[in-house]
Amino acid sequence: MLRIALLFLALLALPLKAATVTNLYQAQVALPDTDRQSEQVARKQALEQVLIKVSGQSNIVENEVVAKALGSSNQYVSQFSYANRDGQRTLLLTFDRSRIRTLLTQANSTFWSEQRPSVLVWLVEDANRSRNIIWDQSNNDLAKLIQTEGDRRGVPVMMPIGDFEDVTAISTPDIWGGFVQPIATASQRYQPQAVLVVRARKQDGEQVALNWQLYSGNVEQLARNQVTPSEGRNSGETVTTVGQMVDSMADILGAKYAVPLGGDASGQLAVVVENIQSSQDFFTLERLITNLTSVAAVNAYRIQGDRVEFTVQLLSTEDVFQRELSQDSRLSAVTAPLGETLESAPQPEGLIRATDASQPASPEADSPADVDVSGTEQLGSDIETKPAKQATVFSWSTTGSSAVAL
Structure with missing residues (x-):
């Protein structure tokens, strides 16, 4: 019972995660005719x-390997059916994730996992000399188009709900003027991993001009003016223009969070983290490392005092792993070398386990009922090899923000 209680408390202590995108390997396209x-x-x-969704790159089709594979798309299809969308006959396809991953590896491309940063969109529309903030329930065509295009790129997009708390925290001039402090304050409640500020001017017919800023850090960094925004302007036909803006946004986020494939998959690192004070700390840290896109598997190798040494099997390069790990503000690099060598130490039953991150976690994987440590590997038991290379030593702090732990 004590072990179950520790696990339950540890799960409650897990950091807020990025949104899980479930349709990365699905696409629905128009089928104008019935011929082959x-x-x-x-x-x-x-x-x-x-x-494009899985790689995080809008120009992935320019890759020579990918361009060649597009000519034999059938080999990547795992399921298909026919459907209708807005009265148009469509083809709904599901692609094999392992074959897609292999193709991107062969192309030396990038891979963006299902865990993705949620983007809060502050949109002000200037129409007929009237400027208004577009809220989630406003049924605005431009807002719906942004969400649709976000879904096309596999980027979770949300609009502020526009209740009393929102309207008292921010005003139209705040957004139109790009004032960071009120935007950060009003965004705090949504805990996004990125904030997109959009100023839209409607033009003649179906034309629109968009001026946008993307803040790809967490809200705490935004409030401290520690995030430099990416900026862009697009104008023209509305559907095309919104698509261009969302493509730019997704490419920026993909460059930050997607990991290069084709690295040394056999590489192992020993990652040491100090100041682990409780089982909650341990489980939270282990889950954090497991969820990194660059990690194939994690195993707790040694514990001594408040230090834990993990064996990490990489899917990508060490630089990518270090970059991902350092994005969580609860971890800070320790520049001084370790004063002593870590030694094996007996641990409470069921505390340590090896975790395989090479396959995407199921949506139910985080529920307490699915966690069973009764048969897990104990510390120091049958661990074949210790990684020859030690990565940076980190210190753990529970007071840091986890908003960017993706």
């Missing part, structure tokens, strides 16, 4: 959409 050639074109378009 039209269907082959639709399958190619669907594969392009999935590769």
Whole structure:
């Protein structure tokens, strides 16, 4: 019972996660005709959409390996069906995730996992000399289009709800003027991993001009003016213009969070973390490392006092792993070398386990009912090899923010 209680408390202490995108390997494309050639074109378009979503790169189709693979898209399809969308016959395709991953590896491309930063969009629309903040329930066409395009790129997009707390925290001039402090204050309640500020001017017909800023740090960093925004301008036909803005936003986030493939997958590191004070700290830290996109598997190798040494099997390069790990403000690098060598020490039953991160976690994996440590590997038992290379030593703090732990 004590072990179950410790696990339950540890799960409650887990950091806020980025949103989980569930449709990365699915695409629905228009099917204008019923002939075979039209269907082959639709399958190619669907594969392009999935590769863009999974790689985080809008220009992935320019890769020579990917361009060649698009000519034989059928081999990547795992399931398909026919459907209708807005009265248009469509082809709904699901692609095999392992084959997509292999293709991106062969192309030396990048991979962006299902765990993705949620983006809060502050949108002000200037129409007929009237400027208004667009809230989630406003049924605004521009806002719906931004959300649709975000879904196309696999980026979770949310609009502020516009209740009393929102309208008293921020005003139209705050957003239109790009004033960081009120934007950060009003965004705090939503805990996004990125904030997109959009100023939209409606023009003649179906034309729009967009001026936007993307803050890709957490809200605490934004409030301290520690985030330099990426900026852009797009204008033209509304659907195309919004698509261009969202593509730019997704490419920026993909460059930050997607990991390069084709690195030394056999590489192992010993990662040492100090100041682990409780089982809650341990489980939270282990889950954090496991969820990193660059990590294939994690095993707690040694514990001594408040120090834990993990064996980390990498899917990508050491630099990418170090970058991902350092994005969580609860971890700070220790520049001084360790004063002593870590030695094996007996631990409470069920505390240490090896975790395989090479396969995506199921949505139910975080529930207490699915956690069973009765058969897990104990510290120091049957661990074959110790990694020859030690990464940076980190210190753990529970007072830091976890908003960027992706």
